[in-house]
Amino acid sequence: MTNEIQSIFNRIAPVYDQLNDWLSLGQHRIWKEMAVKWSAAKPGDTALDLCCGSGDLALRLARRVGATGKVYGVDFSANLLEKAKERSQKQYPQPALALPAVGIAWVEADVLNLPFDDNQFDAATMGYGLRNVKDISRSLQELYRVLKPGAKAAILDFHRPSNPQLRAFQQLYLDGFVVPVANYLGLKEEYAYISPSLDRFPIGKEQIELAHQVGFAVATHYPIVNGMMGVLVLSKLGAIS
Numbered sequence: 001m002t003n004e005i006q007s008i009f010n011r012i013a014p015v016y017d018q019l020n021d022w023l024s025l026g027q028h029r030i031w032k033e034m035a036v037k038w039s040a041a042k043p044g045d046t047a048l049d050l051c052c053g054s055g056d057l058a059l060r061l062a063r064r065v066g067a068t069g070k071v072y073g074v075d076f077s078a079n080l081l082e083k084a085k086e087r088s089q090k091q092y093p094q095p096a097l098a099l100p101a102v103g104i105a106w107v108e109a110d111v112l113n114l115p116f117d118d119n120q121f122d123a124a125t126m127g128y129g130l131r132n133v134k135d136i137s138r139s140l141q142e143l144y145r146v147l148k149p150g151a152k153a154a155i156l157d158f159h160r161p162s163n164p165q166l167r168a169f170q171q172l173y174l175d176g177f178v179v180p181v182a183n184y185l186g187l188k189e190e191y192a193y194i195s196p197s198l199d200r201f202p203i204g205k206e207q208i209e210l211a212h213q214v215g216f217a218v219a220t221h222y223p224i225v226n227g228m229m230g231v232l233v234l235s236k237l238g239a240i241s
């Protein structure tokens with residue numbers, strides 16, 4: 001059964017990538033590269049991108065792990081996953097009979113119930129997903145379960161700056177620029193959803209607390225874009241030898 005969040009992302013799929021470029025003035029690419037770097041993914045790794053949407057972060061991870069690595073992109077929006085498949089075929093065209101040379105698998109699933117065994121992944125990313133899941137703790141628990149001991153994850157999302165002027169600017173940017181541009185494309189309700197979702201999203205130190213509660217040994221939140229965005233970097237303790 002399709003839930004409300006799934007429907008929002010299925011509806012915005014046709015314009016999602018174009019709007020991310022317009023609305024962030026291209027800056028989302030830099031923020032995503034920071035997340036990939038902080039995930040510490042390296043050549044040959046098996047990496048996971050949760051809530052992969054149209055695949056932007058997963059494709060960046062794929063470049064990082066290289067031809068000897070493998071990336072799994074997971075999302076529950078069939079329409080955004082379709083975009084991800086189109087993008088990966090465009091970036092890595094495959095001759096008709098060749099075996100897959102680039103290891104990206106697109107998986108349609110709920111990140112609250114990951115279809116993977118325990119201790120599978122060397123690194124993980126999640127971009128603008130944590131704020132949208134129904135149960136943040138459960139999502140972190142699932143992430144913890146599938147990471148190998150010693151692995152890292154980097155979670156990029158909006159953040160509320162503590163400075164009142166910056167918070168006011170952020171609100172103005174969302175209400176006065178993002179929503180009107182989306183409205184022009186008939187997607188006002190969908191983009192108006194960002195602001196209340198940000199209001200109820202735990203701030204950095206609360207995210208750290210939730211991560212510790214599910215078992216992450218190290219959790220650090222890095223505010224970026226003057227605290228309007230943030231990256232939560234998590235480490236699962238390595239095996240004791």
Ligand SMILES: C/C(=C\Cc1cc(O)c2ccccc2c1O)CCC[C@H](C)CCC[C@H](C)CCCC(C)C
Nearest residue numbers: 020023024025027028128170173178190191194228
């Ligand atoms: C990748 C970006 C946004 C992802 C995104 C997340 C969501 O939760 C959504 C929910 C519903 C619809 C769409 C989305 C969605 O696209 C990129 C960021 C785009 C932002 C709208 C830009 C906001 C920027 C900061 C508030 C201010 C930055 C100012 C700077 C000068 C660019």
Ligand SMILES: C[S@@+](CC[C@H](N)C(=O)[O-])C[C@H]1O[C@@H](n2cnc3c(N)ncnc32)[C@H](O)[C@@H]1O
Nearest residue numbers: 009051052053075076077110111127128129132
């Ligand atoms: C804002 S988009 C981010 C897409 C991509 N990571 C990016 O940075 O462009 C949020 C994504 O989270 C997905 N999502 C939200 N809750 C989910 C869940 N429980 N399971 C799987 N995907 C989920 C949505 O379908 C959507 O593609």
